[in-house]
Amino acid sequence: MSKFYKKITPKLQKFIEAQNIFFVATAPTSGRINLSPKGMDSFRVIDSNRVLWLNVTGSGNETAAHLLENQRITIMFCSFEGAPNILRLYGVGKEIKEGDKNWNALLEHFPKTPGTRQIFDITIKSAQTSCGMSVPYFDYKGERDELNNWASKQGKEGIKKYWKKNNQTSVDGLPTNLFT
Numbered sequence: 001m002s003k004f005y006k007k008i009t010p011k012l013q014k015f016i017e018a019q020n021i022f023f024v025a026t027a028p029t030s031g032r033i034n035l036s037p038k039g040m041d042s043f044r045v046i047d048s049n050r051v052l053w054l055n056v057t058g059s060g061n062e063t064a065a066h067l068l069e070n071q072r073i074t075i076m077f078c079s080f081e082g083a084p085n086i087l088r089l090y091g092v093g094k095e096i097k098e099g100d101k102n103w104n105a106l107l108e109h110f111p112k113t114p115g116t117r118q119i120f121d122i123t124i125k126s127a128q129t130s131c132g133m134s135v136p137y138f139d140y141k142g143e144r145d146e147l148n149n150w151a152s153k154q155g156k157e158g159i160k161k162y163w164k165k166n167n168q169t170s171v172d173g174l175p176t177n178l179f180t
Contacts, residue, residue: 002130007048008089012127015087016045016077020140023076024053026066031172034062040143043075044109049124051075051089052106057115057151057159057167061178064095064118065170068177073122081139084132093122097178115151115159117167117178 005012016022022043027033042054053075055063067073071092079085096102096119106119151159167178 002128005127005129008045008051008124008127009048012087012129013045015079015085016043019077019079021078021080023078024063025074025076026063026072028066028069028170028172028174031170031174032062034060034066034170036062040113041111042113046109051091051122051124052109053120053122054107054110054113054116055118055120056113056147057117057162058147059166060171061117061163061167061176062170063093063120064176064178065172065174067093067095067120069174073120075122078135079132080135081137084135086130086132086135088128088130089122089124090126090128091122091124093120095119095177096121114148115154117159117163 008016021037021039023035023037025033025035038053040056042056044052046052063073071094073091073093075089077087096106102121103119106121107116154162163178167176169175
Protein backbone atom coordinates (compact mmCIF):
# COMPACT_ATOMS: atom_id res chain seq x y z
CA MET A 1 0.00 0.00 0.00
CA SER A 2 1.22 3.45 -0.77
CA LYS A 3 1.41 6.14 1.86
CA PHE A 4 1.54 9.90 1.36
CA TYR A 5 3.45 12.40 3.48
CA LYS A 6 3.40 16.20 3.57
CA LYS A 7 7.12 16.32 4.27
CA ILE A 8 10.32 14.31 4.32
CA THR A 9 10.34 12.55 7.67
CA PRO A 10 13.59 11.54 9.40
CA LYS A 11 12.94 7.93 8.30
CA LEU A 12 12.49 9.01 4.66
CA GLN A 13 15.63 11.15 4.84
CA LYS A 14 17.62 8.17 6.14
CA PHE A 15 16.32 6.10 3.21
CA ILE A 16 17.28 8.85 0.71
CA GLU A 17 20.79 9.12 2.14
CA ALA A 18 21.32 5.36 1.81
CA GLN A 19 20.58 5.29 -1.94
CA ASN A 20 23.28 5.41 -4.61
CA ILE A 21 20.96 6.18 -7.50
CA PHE A 22 17.84 8.27 -7.98
CA PHE A 23 15.65 9.21 -10.92
CA VAL A 24 14.49 12.69 -11.96
CA ALA A 25 11.34 13.22 -14.04
CA THR A 26 10.05 16.45 -15.58
CA ALA A 27 7.73 17.23 -18.46
CA PRO A 28 6.84 20.26 -20.53
CA THR A 29 3.21 21.22 -21.02
CA SER A 30 3.48 19.67 -24.47
CA GLY A 31 6.32 17.43 -25.60
CA ARG A 32 8.48 14.61 -24.35
CA ILE A 33 8.61 13.54 -20.71
CA ASN A 34 12.17 13.38 -19.42
CA LEU A 35 13.22 10.66 -16.98
CA SER A 36 16.90 10.39 -16.09
CA PRO A 37 18.91 8.24 -13.68
CA LYS A 38 21.29 10.19 -11.45
CA GLY A 39 24.12 9.26 -9.16
CA MET A 40 27.30 10.72 -7.74
CA ASP A 41 27.21 12.61 -4.45
CA SER A 42 24.66 15.05 -5.84
CA PHE A 43 21.54 15.08 -3.64
CA ARG A 44 20.92 16.81 -0.32
CA VAL A 45 17.94 17.05 1.99
CA ILE A 46 18.07 20.60 3.38
CA ASP A 47 14.95 20.38 5.52
CA SER A 48 11.68 18.47 5.60
CA ASN A 49 10.34 20.27 2.52
CA ARG A 50 13.45 21.30 0.61
CA VAL A 51 16.09 19.36 -1.31
CA LEU A 52 18.99 20.31 -3.57
CA TRP A 53 20.27 18.42 -6.57
CA LEU A 54 23.67 19.27 -8.07
CA ASN A 55 23.39 18.74 -11.82
CA VAL A 56 26.44 18.12 -13.95
CA THR A 57 27.01 18.58 -17.66
CA GLY A 58 25.17 16.04 -19.76
CA SER A 59 23.97 15.42 -23.27
CA GLY A 60 20.88 17.55 -22.70
CA ASN A 61 19.41 20.04 -20.27
CA GLU A 62 15.76 18.96 -20.20
CA THR A 63 15.17 19.63 -16.51
CA ALA A 64 16.08 23.31 -16.85
CA ALA A 65 13.81 23.79 -19.86
CA HIS A 66 10.87 22.03 -18.23
CA LEU A 67 11.19 23.84 -14.91
CA LEU A 68 11.29 27.19 -16.70
CA GLU A 69 7.94 26.32 -18.21
CA ASN A 70 6.06 24.78 -15.27
CA GLN A 71 8.37 24.06 -12.28
CA ARG A 72 7.03 20.49 -11.79
CA ILE A 73 9.53 17.79 -10.82
CA THR A 74 9.37 14.27 -9.40
CA ILE A 75 12.32 12.48 -7.85
CA MET A 76 12.21 8.74 -7.25
CA PHE A 77 14.41 6.53 -5.07
CA CYS A 78 14.23 2.72 -5.11
CA SER A 79 15.70 0.23 -2.72
CA PHE A 80 17.86 -2.23 -4.67
CA GLU A 81 19.12 -3.93 -1.52
CA GLY A 82 17.59 -4.59 1.89
CA ALA A 83 13.89 -4.04 2.52
CA PRO A 84 11.83 -3.15 -0.56
CA ASN A 85 10.76 0.47 -0.85
CA ILE A 86 10.03 3.12 -3.47
CA LEU A 87 9.95 6.81 -2.53
CA ARG A 88 8.71 9.59 -4.79
CA LEU A 89 9.20 13.25 -3.97
CA TYR A 90 6.75 15.57 -5.74
CA GLY A 91 7.69 19.21 -5.90
CA VAL A 92 8.43 22.41 -7.70
CA GLY A 93 11.93 23.42 -8.59
CA LYS A 94 14.04 26.28 -9.76
CA GLU A 95 17.44 26.38 -11.35
CA ILE A 96 20.38 28.11 -9.66
CA LYS A 97 23.35 28.87 -11.93
CA GLU A 98 26.86 30.11 -11.26
CA GLY A 99 26.63 33.85 -10.76
CA ASP A 100 23.15 33.67 -9.22
CA LYS A 101 22.74 35.16 -5.74
CA ASN A 102 22.58 31.83 -3.83
CA TRP A 103 25.07 29.88 -5.96
CA ASN A 104 28.07 29.89 -3.62
CA ALA A 105 26.05 29.13 -0.47
CA LEU A 106 24.25 26.21 -2.15
CA LEU A 107 27.39 24.85 -3.80
CA GLU A 108 28.97 24.44 -0.35
CA HIS A 109 26.59 21.52 0.29
CA PHE A 110 28.39 19.39 -2.33
CA PRO A 111 31.89 18.12 -3.07
CA LYS A 112 33.76 19.88 -5.85
CA THR A 113 32.59 18.15 -9.03
CA PRO A 114 34.00 18.74 -12.53
CA GLY A 115 31.39 19.82 -15.05
CA THR A 116 28.97 21.24 -12.46
CA ARG A 117 26.28 22.98 -14.49
CA GLN A 118 23.55 24.03 -12.08
CA ILE A 119 21.82 23.30 -8.80
CA PHE A 120 18.12 22.61 -8.67
CA ASP A 121 16.46 23.94 -5.52
CA ILE A 122 13.29 21.92 -5.00
CA THR A 123 10.39 22.55 -2.65
CA ILE A 124 8.75 19.26 -1.77
CA LYS A 125 4.94 19.41 -1.80
CA SER A 126 4.40 15.74 -0.93
CA ALA A 127 6.18 12.42 -0.69
CA GLN A 128 4.85 8.95 -1.40
CA THR A 129 6.17 5.53 -0.47
CA SER A 130 5.10 2.29 -2.10
CA CYS A 131 6.10 -1.31 -1.56
CA GLY A 132 8.75 -1.90 -4.23
CA MET A 133 8.38 -5.66 -3.84
CA SER A 134 8.87 -6.23 -7.58
CA VAL A 135 12.10 -4.19 -7.76
CA PRO A 136 15.01 -6.63 -8.19
CA TYR A 137 18.13 -6.74 -6.07
CA PHE A 138 21.25 -5.14 -7.53
CA ASP A 139 24.72 -4.83 -6.08
CA TYR A 140 26.34 -1.40 -6.00
CA LYS A 141 29.89 -1.63 -7.37
CA GLY A 142 30.84 2.05 -7.30
CA GLU A 143 30.63 5.28 -9.22
CA ARG A 144 31.70 5.63 -12.84
CA ASP A 145 34.63 7.97 -13.48
CA GLU A 146 34.00 8.64 -17.17
CA LEU A 147 31.93 11.84 -16.82
CA ASN A 148 34.24 13.46 -14.27
CA ASN A 149 37.30 12.49 -16.34
CA TRP A 150 35.72 13.94 -19.49
CA ALA A 151 34.72 17.18 -17.73
CA SER A 152 38.17 17.59 -16.17
CA LYS A 153 39.78 17.13 -19.57
CA GLN A 154 37.48 19.77 -21.12
CA GLY A 155 38.25 22.41 -18.51
CA LYS A 156 35.89 25.26 -17.66
CA GLU A 157 36.07 26.90 -21.10
CA GLY A 158 35.64 23.59 -22.91
CA ILE A 159 32.56 22.84 -20.81
CA LYS A 160 31.03 26.23 -21.65
CA LYS A 161 31.70 25.58 -25.34
CA TYR A 162 29.93 22.23 -24.99
CA TRP A 163 26.96 23.90 -23.25
CA LYS A 164 26.64 26.44 -26.05
CA LYS A 165 26.58 23.68 -28.63
CA ASN A 166 24.45 21.07 -26.80
CA ASN A 167 22.56 22.52 -23.83
CA GLN A 168 20.77 25.65 -25.13
CA THR A 169 17.45 23.96 -25.90
CA SER A 170 15.55 20.83 -24.90
CA VAL A 171 14.94 18.00 -27.35
CA ASP A 172 11.59 19.68 -28.07
CA GLY A 173 13.28 23.02 -28.80
CA LEU A 174 12.38 24.72 -25.51
CA PRO A 175 14.94 27.23 -24.23
CA THR A 176 17.06 26.30 -21.21
CA ASN A 177 18.27 29.86 -20.51
CA LEU A 178 21.62 28.40 -19.49
CA PHE A 179 23.42 31.64 -20.35
CA THR A 180 20.90 34.24 -19.14
